[in-house]
Amino acid sequence: MHARGWITCGVALAVMAVWSWCRAETPQTQATAPNASADQPHRSPVAVALTDDGRLALSANSTSGSVSLVDVSQGKLLQELTVGAGPADVVWINSGLAAVSLKDADSLAFVRRTEEVLTLERVVAIGDEPRGMVVHRADGQALRLFVTLSTSDQIAVVNPATGLVEATWETGGVPRTLAISPNGRWLASCCNSPAEILVHDTQSGELISRRKVFDVAFNLGTPVVTPDNSLLLLPHAVNRGFPVTTRNIEIGWVIDNRLTKFPMPDGEVGDQKQMGLDVHAAAVGDAHAAVLSPDGKWVAVSCGGSHELLMLQLDAIPWPGGDPGDFLPRELERNRQAFGRIPLGGRPLGLQFSGTSTVVVANALKNSLQVVDLAGRKVVREIPLGGPAELSLARRGEQLFYDADRSHNSWYSCHTCHTEGHTSQQKFDTRNDGGYGAPKLTPTLRAVTATGPWTWHGWQTDLSDAMRRSLKESMSTQKEITAADTAALLAYLETLEPAPNPHRTSAGDLTESARRGLAVFEGKGGCADCHAGDHLTSDKVYTVGLAEPRDRMREFNPPTLRGLYTRRRFLHDGRAKSLEEVLSEHHRPEDIAGEALSEQELADLLSYLRSL
Template sequence: MRVSWQAVGGLVPLVVVAGLALARPEESKVVVRDPAPQALALVPGGRALVAERGTASVALLELAEGRVLNRVSVGAEPFGLAVRGSVAVVTSYGADSLSVLSLAPKGVGVTATFPVGAEPRGVALSADGKRAYVALGAESCIAVVDLASRKVIRRLPTGLEPWHVALTPDGKRLAVGCTRARTLSVFAVPSGQELYTVPLNGRNVRQLAVSPDSKQAFVPFINERRFPATKDNIGRGWVVGNRLARVPLSDEGPREAIALDTNGDALGDVEGCALSPDGQTLALTAGGTHELVLFSRIAGLPFVAFGGPEDFLEPASVQRIRRIKLGGRPMGVQFSPEGKQLVVANDFLNAVQVIEVVTGTVTKTIALGGPATPSLVRQGEILFHDAKRSFHSWYSCASCHTEGHTNGGNFDTKNDGGYGKPKKTLSLRGVAQTAPYTWHGWQTDLRQAIRESFVSSMQGDEPSGADLDAVEAYLKSLDWKRSPFPPSAAGKQVFEAKGCTSCHGGPNYTSTAITKVGLEEPSDVYQGYNPPSLRNVYSRAPYLHDGRAATLEDVLTKYHRPSTLTSQPDCTPQELRDLVAFLKSL
């Protein structure tokens, strides 16, 4: 199937906004980048702030007139935005920083930018606007920031890899969604005491919405079932199921959930979540299926605590939802103060959309700029995030390879030669430099691996040559992140002395060899494993081919002990600390 790039997910070329072109002074050719908006926050006076991931900037929009007032540069990969009155902040995931923004009638400015911790993501502001609560994904904690002194005054430990946070309207509770821990934690404010943590029983924990009465939080996630990725199992919702959880905030209790998918037409890659001011209508964005979903009378939906939910949204609830096609990749979403409109940041449209709630009509599409024609890499990124390329739209490549990395989940595909032994999703960072592929290293052709993913792992249509060209270009653009952890000379000495370089050598800490490590089973189709790169291993928990090791310490003391792999003495406690510090720095 050949793709028309003007039609994928409703993508249309947009007019370039003057001032967006970025280029070095010595370059004669102007480079126009995709704004790629993902997060937004409404500002008093009918305006909106938008975080533009692709241009490392924040734009201020005038919604009624549908125009960009101005934009300012912030740190790389802005991720989270928060506004409280005249105070606004933005996190920059790629720069480990927080920027304080100034809001004026005609534009936004940057008051200060300062380091806040490793890989900041979601952010919330206290009721008085004096403190920011920042989720630090790589440190698994919440940084409490005093905005006057611009310092982190406290760190609140959380589950593994917090992404999104939300403060209750009464200012007394902070909800934190941890995507790798698969939990939602509730903290008291301002004391910072962790009150309780609720297991969500699912991955890809995304944006939070809190009820107006401060009693409940709503959060989308995916439920991984570990059934073989056959067409029948995918269609039943037995491989990946898309869910919405409801979690109590006033008192400890179990999470309740409902299925979001309908039979034959799933809701892929749910990201944004917002509640109307009266708490009656819930809005979700589904980037994988390019749509906005509205649930009416949310309180009456059949949330199930134990033994559920069912595989599909129950028929009675289907009558209470509206699925509105937006195209592109809708991400962040917010209701207007009166609840009559929704504002959506649409990544692949390079635009912000305004939707009337009653009619479901898109009344404005505010172009943010970008190339008139998507680059080959951008085309591949679009395909990579397109859940409609899977059977009945259940999931995209990005569902498992989040941000081109890994979501830490186990999936049962034929990448190991058959079904029955689910394997942990490998990271795709640096994939062009780390052949061969799969855990067993049997696949040596990246292009063929891409094809197999579409037609086998996703049970989708045969990709065209143009599709493969685009996705291959996107994968080749994926590089490792700079580790936020400092180097350890002592740990490097341990790494070399214990013989770790025999498998994890060279600049990428891997090899092309297939090695038996003692974890093989007689029934394995392929014997032995290809050592994955250790670069960015700090963000890849759990570990090993089936995720059996929760931590790097578990790997080195239980499953990959030097005495069993390299005939070297096992690590002393100090050597173990040094070695783990070195691995986290890669």
């Protein structure tokens, strides 16, 4: 879908009506909505935190730069407070103080609560794209706040009293979520490129274990540790690696959704167990976050793409040995007491238990919090947080982008492969390169509307046509794609832009090294011959010696270099795992411009590339 390869995102009009008990609408109590107007922003809550008594909830509203305080028991919105750009997570440090990670502002916001009134206490710069957070407690006191820095591959250790970063711990590639053991001893970070679970000692910062999530996992969700501190439970997607055909999608050979358990804090890779979450003809789309009931009996998993909440009885899960297969075990599927699917609509994401059988869910595309009764398997209250009176064309496109029900049998959404409109760092074998057998790396969609032509080989010159083709083939919809669908998706794609770059000075200028690298880029390196203009790309294709025998097309369109620092795999087939590897092995300046760079020139060129 992006310049250099619209790989997997697609839209269908509908999926066959199956499992009405799973997809049917559920009666619910609708709280009074705040006044809506055309100029209101969408709130898009992505995370929620409850006070200890479960009465009050605080939501992180990703598109309005705010938090909302809600009385859950009464279904009442009490207050909304602006905190900063891109709230991604929220936690209570104590009953009167909460922290909010601001991924688009590289900061943390600290919010004070006095009864039912919020005030913004301070905003503190913390590092590159903070996301997931957990609080380290002892004897009921908050000792430290751990925060993932997802573009610098670190965990920030924050003093909750001052908001200052006391240390940073190195972790794996693109960490987004965290879990801490109930005893406070172990901190698990979920890293996405490659998919790994790293466990640190919370006291010393020592790395205890580093384990891959087997079978090519990606889009690792929010995990949870069992009350006895022995297991970590993690929802995620799996790239099965087979060609993207309708038949392979149907049997679960393209993308699966699974729940994996890891022994804590360490163990062999073979100690992990996976279980498929998908059901034949009615798969789970975009399993996002897992939580455990306080008694440890129930696991609840939000599924943003298929708009539902899964409930699983922990001691009834038949963890398969070896290959888990592509579907939910039949004995669990048939056990209606131990497994259930509760339709929520919208895009349910962050969630938290309130008591042993009630879950509060942040639903991004419904601009609401939902209170779900597991015993009754239904939404009993929906609390609107506010939003526009009517949906814009771009918001309708956003709904399509995150909707797994638009794919064949609901296996995945556009977001699954182009994560949050960026990239999952995965390769998929689609027909966008003329056939099967040469998988291509999923490219970013940021600035896609301004960076044609499209596909890695640059043969597609009409984005609407490229979209329809990918929606039909890569998502295997069985129905016609409408002009309204493509118009809405294009409007949403126009909103996707690279994030502000942290590899520049505070004024947004190039560093000294990056300025020298710019001179190399435009001169001796020969880079500017193909990467030019605002987006550092070209409307031409080039033979650059990177094609393999299985590539039917031998020429390539240069990818945009903007936001390069956010990627962890490079070139059309993802063969390079770093920019250094690109320039030293696969795409060397001496092979392009005929002259090798000195060590200093190479270092400066890398500084410039990371600043784009």
